[in-house]
Amino acid sequence: xxxxxxxxKFRVLKTGQSMTLLCAQDMNHEYMYWYRQDPGMGLxxxxxxxxxGTTAKGEVPDGYNVSRxxxxxxxxxxxxxxxxxxSVYFCASSYSGGHPGYTFGSGTRxxxx
Amino acid sequence: DAKTTQxxxxxxxxxxxxxxxxxxxxxSGNEYVYWYRQIHSQGPQYIIHGLxxxxxxxxxxxxxxxxxxxxxxxxxxxxxxxxxxxxxxVRVGRxxxxxxxxxxxxxxxxxx
Numbered sequence: 001x002x003x004x005x006x007x008x009k010f011r012v013l014k015t016g017q018s019m020t021l022l023c024a025q026d027m028n029h030e031y032m033y034w035y036r037q038d039p040g041m042g043l044x045x046x047x048x049x050x051x052x053g054t055t056a057k058g059e060v061p062d063g064y065n066v067s068r069x070x071x072x073x074x075x076x077x078x079x080x081x082x083x084x085x086x087s088v089y090f091c092a093s094s095y096s097g098g099h100p101g102y103t104f105g106s107g108t109r110x111x112x113x
Numbered sequence: 114d115a116k117t118t119q120x121x122x123x124x125x126x127x128x129x130x131x132x133x134x135x136x137x138x139x140x141s142g143n144e145y146v147y148w149y150r151q152i153h154s155q156g157p158q159y160i161i162h163g164l165x166x167x168x169x170x171x172x173x174x175x176x177x178x179x180x181x182x183x184x185x186x187x188x189x190x191x192x193x194x195x196x197x198x199x200x201x202x203v204r205v206g207r208x209x210x211x212x213x214x215x216x217x218x219x220x221x222x223x224x225x
Binding site for chain 1: 208218
């Protein structure tokens with residue numbers, strides 16, 4: 001039982017390159033989320049999904065796209081990476097309604113140069 | 114979701130109880146208090162939640178005042194591994210979106 005697995009763990013991109021971050025959960029959770037965390041700041045919600053085939057915008061969605069084609073996977077895409085997207089990205093999942101708690105992945109550290 | 118206020122930082126001696134306060138004066142009747150912590154760049158970890166009654170689990174205790182306007186997370190015997198940022202979040206139990214909005218949290222430093 002792996003919980004929430006994020007790949008890759010580290011990545012360096014050049015400005016303008018694209019990439020996809022993968023989040024996989026094996027707990028049959030309905031809800032999945034992508035957050036970013038910048039140095040000295042709390043987590044900010046990028047996008048989320050309340051079920052397979054659904055996605056919605058969070059607080060800071062610009063520059064990102066997501067897809068939830070399978071219940072267990074939630075993909076975060078950067079079409080044209082910018083230095084402002086340098087951050088640590090966390091994926092999380094939860095049962096319906098986000099109660100009682102989320103399970104978070106260990107994060108992806110992305111640097112855009 | 115109700116707004117929460119937490120101290121920016123706190124210190125605690127190893128082996129002593131760590132008491133982390135959270136104010137949530139605008140909490141609604143159907144909103145829960147959730148606590149998470151984040152240990153040095155790891156993903157946040159769910160600790161405990163409560164609605165009205167005090168709660169205890171293997172990690173911590175949660176004390177909610179009778180008027181529900183504030184709460185305290187208690188780590189009974191803090192260890193160095195409890196050094197982390199602790200987040201207090203207030204929201205409805207099962208929302209349509211399930212979103213959690215994180216604030217700045219309290220940085221707890223446990224000292225030898």
